[in-house]
Amino acid sequence: VNADRLDAAGREAVREAMCPLGPLVADAPVSVDEKMSLRSLAGTLSELAMGCALVRRGDDWVGIISERDVLAALAADADPDAVWAADVMTEEIVTADADETVLDAARRMTESDVRHLMVVDDGDVVGMVSMRDLFGRLTDALSAA
Amino acid sequence: VEIRPEDPIRTVSHRPAVQVHKEDALRSVAETLTEESIGAAVVKGTHPPCIVSERDLVEALAEGLDPERSDAADVMTADVAYAAPSETILAVGLRMLANEIRHLPLVEDGVVVGMVSARDVLSVLVGNTRA
Numbered sequence: 001v002n003a004d005r006l007d008a009a010g011r012e013a014v015r016e017a018m019c020p021l022g023p024l025v026a027d028a029p030v031s032v033d034e035k036m037s038l039r040s041l042a043g044t045l046s047e048l049a050m051g052c053a054l055v056r057r058g059d060d061w062v063g064i065i066s067e068r069d070v071l072a073a074l075a076a077d078a079d080p081d082a083v084w085a086a087d088v089m090t091e092e093i094v095t096a097d098a099d100e101t102v103l104d105a106a107r108r109m110t111e112s113d114v115r116h117l118m119v120v121d122d123g124d125v126v127g128m129v130s131m132r133d134l135f136g137r138l139t140d141a142l143s144a145a
Numbered sequence: 146v147e148i149r150p151e152d153p154i155r156t157v158s159h160r161p162a163v164q165v166h167k168e169d170a171l172r173s174v175a176e177t178l179t180e181e182s183i184g185a186a187v188v189k190g191t192h193p194p195c196i197v198s199e200r201d202l203v204e205a206l207a208e209g210l211d212p213e214r215s216d217a218a219d220v221m222t223a224d225v226a227y228a229a230p231s232e233t234i235l236a237v238g239l240r241m242l243a244n245e246i247r248h249l250p251l252v253e254d255g256v257v258v259g260m261v262s263a264r265d266v267l268s269v270l271v272g273n274t275r276a
Contacts, residue, residue: 042206051200067199068184070206074175080206103271110268131263132242138270139238142150 021105022098024137025119025127031056034063034086038070038078041085045070051130052116055089061125063089066115093118098126106134148274154237155230156276157269158251158259162187165197167218171205174217178202185248187257188221194250194257195221227252230259238266 030053032041044053045067052066065085073088074080094112096105098121105117115131148156163186165174174197177186185198201220206212210219226244228237230251241249241263251259268274 039206039209042203046204046207067203068179070203071175071199072179074172074202074206074212075179077172080212106267106271107273110264110271110273113264115264131267132245132247135238135263135267135270136242138267139235139242142235142270143239 018101018103020099021096021102021119021129022121022126024102024129024133025098027127029054029118029125029128031061032065032085033057034084034089036085037081038073038083038085038088039080041065042070042080052128053085054093054118054125054128055085057086061093061118062086063091064093064116064118065089068115095120096129097121102134102137105129106131106138109134146276147272148234148269148276150235150238150269151233152269153231154228154234154251154261155259157234157265157274158230158261159183159265160251160259162250162257162260164189165217167191167216167221169217170213171202171210171215171217171220172212175202175212183248183260184262185260187250187260188217191221191223192255193223194225194227194252195223196225196248196250196260197221198246198248200247225250227257228261229253234266234269237261238263238270241266 032053034057055063069088096117163181165186185196188195197217205220227250247263250257
């Protein structure tokens with residue numbers, strides 16, 4: 001979204017695309033126990049139409065697991081009923097601050113090659129934003145411009 | 146040169162599209178997608194094109210399918226939205242959103258010539274893509 005190229009008609013839309021991330025976060029994050037099997041995880045993701053979930057050990061977030069991680073495990077010969085979330089999750093969770101702009105968050109997403117960011121507000125996890133959420137906001141802004 | 150949303154989608158597509166066979170087992174499809182670092186493949190010999198995506202495989206697992214015994218033909222998606230290589234990146238992005246999909250084949254003269262992902266489009270929208 002290059003603001004220099006836009007005329008007055010697009011300004012409002014672009015301002016919206018620059019708005020803080022916080023309001024895009026609708027729900028608390030989906031979380032699964034680290035001992036959930038890949039097949040149960042697939043069920044949870046499908047049911048909720050989500051691409052990823054945070055992985056929980058007791059009260060702690062210990063990682064994030066995505067559809068892509070499930071596929072990579074399958075490709076590596078994992079038995080979906082005998083491999084657990086903890087075995088295939090990614091430990092490093094890419095985060096975003098609720099105050100940062102949609103544009104900055106989308107940039108970090110493409111640079112980090114992830115499709116979900118964990119949104120943190122004042123140290124508390126408030127939810128996730130997906131590529132689709134950010135993509136929708138940016139595309140709306142551009143097509144209105 | 147920075148690629149812009151009004152540029153043709155062919156500037157950011159993966160060409161040729163990654164292909165799998167109808168009889169490939171789900172585990173083999175997972176291998177192909179993982180190796181190629183792509184979220185969806187076109188199923189060879191399907192007209193109009195069918196695709197198999199990460200989401201299709203996850204749903205298959207959720208339904209209890211055996212990754213060795215079920216194959217691409219069992220889980221592929223028909224009637225997928227597609228685009229011409231000359232359409233703009235923005236137009237293709239809007240089509241993805243409208244159809245709630247993350248991958249879309251590029252079709253020219255009835256033949257699949259490439260595949261484009263939401264990530265490819267998003268990179269352009271945030272100004273991260275250069276030709």
